[in-house]
Amino acid sequence: MRIAIIGSGYVGLVSGVCLAEIGHHVVCVDNNPDKIRTLKKGKLPIYEPGLLELMKANVAKKRLSFTGSIGEATEKSQVIFLAVPTPPKANGDADLTYIENVARQIAQHMDSYKLIVEKSTVPAETGKKIRRTIHLNLPKKYKSGNKILLDFDVASNPEFLKEGSAVHDFMNPDRVVIGVESKKAEQLLKEIYKPLKAKVLVTNIASAEMIKHASNSFLAAKISFINAVAQICDRVGADVLKVAEGMGLDKRIGRQFLDAGVGYGGSCFPKDVDAFIRVGEKSGYEFALLREVRRINEAQRHWFVRHIEEKLWNIKDKMIGVWGLAFKPNTDDIRSAAALEIIQLLQAEGARIRAYDPKAMDNARKVLSRNTVFCDSPYAVAEGCDCLLLLTEWPEFADIDFVQIRDAMSQTVIFDGRNFLDGTALRDLGFEYFGVGRGKSL
Ligand code: UDX
Numbered sequence: 001m002r003i004a005i006i007g008s009g010y011v012g013l014v015s016g017v018c019l020a021e022i023g024h025h026v027v028c029v030d031n032n033p034d035k036i037r038t039l040k041k042g043k044l045p046i047y048e049p050g051l052l053e054l055m056k057a058n059v060a061k062k063r064l065s066f067t068g069s070i071g072e073a074t075e076k077s078q079v080i081f082l083a084v085p086t087p088p089k090a091n092g093d094a095d096l097t098y099i100e101n102v103a104r105q106i107a108q109h110m111d112s113y114k115l116i117v118e119k120s121t122v123p124a125e126t127g128k129k130i131r132r133t134i135h136l137n138l139p140k141k142y143k144s145g146n147k148i149l150l151d152f153d154v155a156s157n158p159e160f161l162k163e164g165s166a167v168h169d170f171m172n173p174d175r176v177v178i179g180v181e182s183k184k185a186e187q188l189l190k191e192i193y194k195p196l197k198a199k200v201l202v203t204n205i206a207s208a209e210m211i212k213h214a215s216n217s218f219l220a221a222k223i224s225f226i227n228a229v230a231q232i233c234d235r236v237g238a239d240v241l242k243v244a245e246g247m248g249l250d251k252r253i254g255r256q257f258l259d260a261g262v263g264y265g266g267s268c269f270p271k272d273v274d275a276f277i278r279v280g281e282k283s284g285y286e287f288a289l290l291r292e293v294r295r296i297n298e299a300q301r302h303w304f305v306r307h308i309e310e311k312l313w314n315i316k317d318k319m320i321g322v323w324g325l326a327f328k329p330n331t332d333d334i335r336s337a338a339a340l341e342i343i344q345l346l347q348a349e350g351a352r353i354r355a356y357d358p359k360a361m362d363n364a365r366k367v368l369s370r371n372t373v374f375c376d377s378p379y380a381v382a383e384g385c386d387c388l389l390l391l392t393e394w395p396e397f398a399d400i401d402f403v404q405i406r407d408a409m410s411q412t413v414i415f416d417g418r419n420f421l422d423g424t425a426l427r428d429l430g431f432e433y434f435g436v437g438r439g440k441s442l
């Protein structure tokens, strides 16, 4: 199949590379010329484990190419995936101007049947609007009054990959959701995904759009639920790790997405929860449950900072070390990262910050204030610190020589925002260790 992907970010690039890997001919498009230049040089503009090797292999097999031109990609392809951003507007609505723009450009270059597929997370009914935009912008020769003389389809095929394990998630999906309005579109999409041998669920377009919103919001709700439980655990002397384990053993609940901590971040959950609240509002439904999910998530960061303040007394001029800046491990992505929000809250109180992240420091440098010191190792962070915060659970933080850390710090206090470290071992070494929801006495 000849496929174009418009938008070569975390979602588009992974999808494009993986679709090439399963045998299709894919052209990845981006309107950022630097990105296309980087990709053409055989380099990745993002960090995602396993992606570079697959990209190089498929370029070598001539199944994968890159271009800045939507026109060229449209002419070459039968199926066109849209993976451009849908960022939140001030009122929480998803901003769909990129989608509209891209749809308009595709229409202007259409010369044969095309299937246009939404991969970006979009509110229900976007499919209809894409159809209308294409209708309006088709070249004149394909229109006769209200009649359209060129066949095309719009479909929704939401992506469920997680950054950091995106290639694996794409290749091994729990399900492939296909929202279509014609048999032809259904067959084309089924054909594309056939090599994955995954369960395929066929729905109409609006249901597919809702599945994506509802799934992301449900996972976010699961995280806020366990964070609320963690708050109570802390007060009554229970251990949220044991509580999550006990809950998770019930197959109806499951252990995944029950890790309490400093709350969810990333480019999806915060934005998608906002957007779903707005979708509800516009349809006349007040989704109060999701408002609370969002509030709990925000409160979790503030609670963490207050906890640090209680321990250090005054934050002003205290030296605080931070391990982890990315919104989760195995990515360089810092969008809505809890670490950055916590650092900014601490800096507002006058804290001095020393920070380290294995992959996200270049991105963090662009947004953190100049008085953040970026260190080249977790050990360097500890020098002279009054406390250390673990905010992203990178595997390398499990392999640290804490005797060295203890000797470098001026106060031996650790706040583990991801319940990742061995608190008992740290206490034995003389640290004051605090997790999230581990019970005051633990
Ligand atoms: C994005 C959206 O944020 C998300 O809602 C959607 O589900 C999928 O696409 P992501 O891939 O993480 O997710 O975003 P990002 O890494 O910012 O990539 C988007 C890419 O689109 C960027 O490379 C950007 O340069 C490109 N782009 C943007 C275009 O090619 N054309 C445009 O008009 C706008």
Ligand code: UDX
Pocket (backbone or CB within 6 Å): 159, 160, 161, 162, 163, 164, 216, 219, 223, 256, 257, 258, 259, 260, 261, 262, 263, 264, 265, 266, 267, 268, 269, 327, 328
């Ligand atoms: C998410 C969805 O999981 C994915 O299906 C969708 O396609 C895009 O959005 P992503 O944002 O890449 O993926 O990462 P994810 O692993 O879901 O983590 C999101 C955030 O939740 C991270 O900040 C993570 O640290 C946090 N999280 C996750 C928790 O705080 N606790 C958990 O138990 C799980």
